[in-house]
Amino acid sequence: MSRRMPEGMTRRHFLEHLATASALTVPTATMFTSALRANAAQLKSNHKACILLYMGAGPATIDIWDLKPGQPTGGEFKPISTSGDVQITEHMPLMAKQMHHAAIVRSMSTREADHTRGRYYMHTGYVPNPNVDYPSYGAVIAHELAEQSRYMNLEIPPFVSIGGGSVGPGFLGMSYAPFVVDTNGQVRNLDVSMDRGRLMDRMAMLSRLEKNFAGNSEKELLRGEPAYDHGKVLQSTVNLMTSAQMKAFYEVDKEPQAVKERYGAVAAAGAQGGMGRNTGFGRACLMARRLIETGVPFVEVDFGGWDDHQNVFANLKTRLPTLDQGMSALIEDLEQRGMLKDTTIVWMGDFGRTPRINQNAGRDHWSRCWSVVVGGGGIKGGVAYGKTDKDGTSVAENEVSVLD
Numbered sequence: 001m002s003r004r005m006p007e008g009m010t011r012r013h014f015l016e017h018l019a020t021a022s023a024l025t026v027p028t029a030t031m032f033t034s035a036l037r038a039n040a041a042q043l044k045s046n047h048k049a050c051i052l053l054y055m056g057a058g059p060a061t062i063d064i065w066d067l068k069p070g071q072p073t074g075g076e077f078k079p080i081s082t083s084g085d086v087q088i089t090e091h092m093p094l095m096a097k098q099m100h101h102a103a104i105v106r107s108m109s110t111r112e113a114d115h116t117r118g119r120y121y122m123h124t125g126y127v128p129n130p131n132v133d134y135p136s137y138g139a140v141i142a143h144e145l146a147e148q149s150r151y152m153n154l155e156i157p158p159f160v161s162i163g164g165g166s167v168g169p170g171f172l173g174m175s176y177a178p179f180v181v182d183t184n185g186q187v188r189n190l191d192v193s194m195d196r197g198r199l200m201d202r203m204a205m206l207s208r209l210e211k212n213f214a215g216n217s218e219k220e221l222l223r224g225e226p227a228y229d230h231g232k233v234l235q236s237t238v239n240l241m242t243s244a245q246m247k248a249f250y251e252v253d254k255e256p257q258a259v260k261e262r263y264g265a266v267a268a269a270g271a272q273g274g275m276g277r278n279t280g281f282g283r284a285c286l287m288a289r290r291l292i293e294t295g296v297p298f299v300e301v302d303f304g305g306w307d308d309h310q311n312v313f314a315n316l317k318t319r320l321p322t323l324d325q326g327m328s329a330l331i332e333d334l335e336q337r338g339m340l341k342d343t344t345i346v347w348m349g350d351f352g353r354t355p356r357i358n359q360n361a362g363r364d365h366w367s368r369c370w371s372v373v374v375g376g377g378g379i380k381g382g383v384a385y386g387k388t389d390k391d392g393t394s395v396a397e398n399e400v401s402v403l404d
Contacts, residue, residue: 046342047148049292049299050141050377053285053327055349056164056304057115060312060363061371062355062392064089064320066106066384071391073355076313084382091320094328100382101331101340102375107386107395110351110402113365115307118350123167125403135170138298142176145297152295155243160291162284164302178300183280185249185287199241248290252283260286263329264322285326289333292343306349310360331375344377355392369395 065088068074079087082099095102112118112127121127124134135143142149142158149158157179159166169176240246252265260266264282281303288299303323308315327347334340352370353363369388375381386398 047152047295047297048145049297049343051288051292051330051343051345052137052298052300053345053347054300054302055306055347056119056302057307058118058350058353058365059306060308060316060353062352063312063316064092065104065371065373066388066392068355068390068392073357073391073393075357082382086382086384089320091317092324094324098328098331101335102345102373102381103379104384105372105374105386105400106384106388107398107400108352108370108372109395109399110367113351113367115350118367120167121402122348122350124170133170135172135176136167136178138166138178138300139169139172139176141298143172149295149297154245154295156240156245156248156294156296158296159298160296161300161302162287163280164304166300166302181249183284183287185252245294248294249287252287252290255286259333264325279322279326281322282326282329285330289330292339308353308362309358309364310362312353312362334376340376341378344379345375347373369393
């Protein structure tokens, strides 16, 4: 029997069907399961993934991606040309060389200018609702690409958040909760000093107790889904404690020196400015690439501290070189490894900041019009979608919502 995919089914079609496999009838799902097995090698080299670079608190995108030189709202920074057909801030020269791989959505218009609500909205596509706990994008991607993870033999969690917590799995359950690590890849309470055999005996006994308490299967639940999910989380924890894939977290330091310096994971010897930085963000970006390489379908990198109600320009001069180095290195590295075409990168925050500069030389919360950046994953780079008016106070063309 041929091991090729069914006639007329391209890899793209196949992976699109994969994302909805859970809704298929049993015979059809069986057919696609067979296709997964037959194309396991290709799946491992071309698996789909997303990296979310989340700028907690809401950066001033008017000073980064959509500058307004010559306007009272324009601020101190000047725009520079890039490798694409867009201009960005002068304080992102490394990213300017990679903009042919990324597109700017300059016409975001959201309605939540509160940090907690805006963060939830931007992570789920929905405003907070006391009646429904919606899953974050990381949980949705992990759920929809579960078959991909299974056939890549992924033993570590499919949704990883580095440097800070993400929004949770909502109604999808704890199996799809974000696995949070710090920028050094450290996981609390995961070190095991006892003999492996003894550990496995203990975990087997605990697993039996869990099953007796929760029920033997998803169809035979005695105490609801949370208890059943707890058992699955327990098994995932055992996998973590024993999996060689954990090297993706722990062995960032074993990357070549030049790679670590490019990301800013270590300071370059004798270097000054952006390329001499040693930052947690750069290390987190490098870890994200390693995790995607291992098979994790969704990684979030948290880079907070953008709530610039005061001294916005001085703060950005300090923070933008860190962003510039880590983000540009991630895109360049993925492209050089042939991974960028299958990995989507999303840069966003809670909302934007006011065009008006306040009395403290800062910018306040502003959700009416701001920018998000997307790249890789087949997205056309080097362009801007939508635009704001001349002083950045409202959307002029192609308004984009959170769900868009």
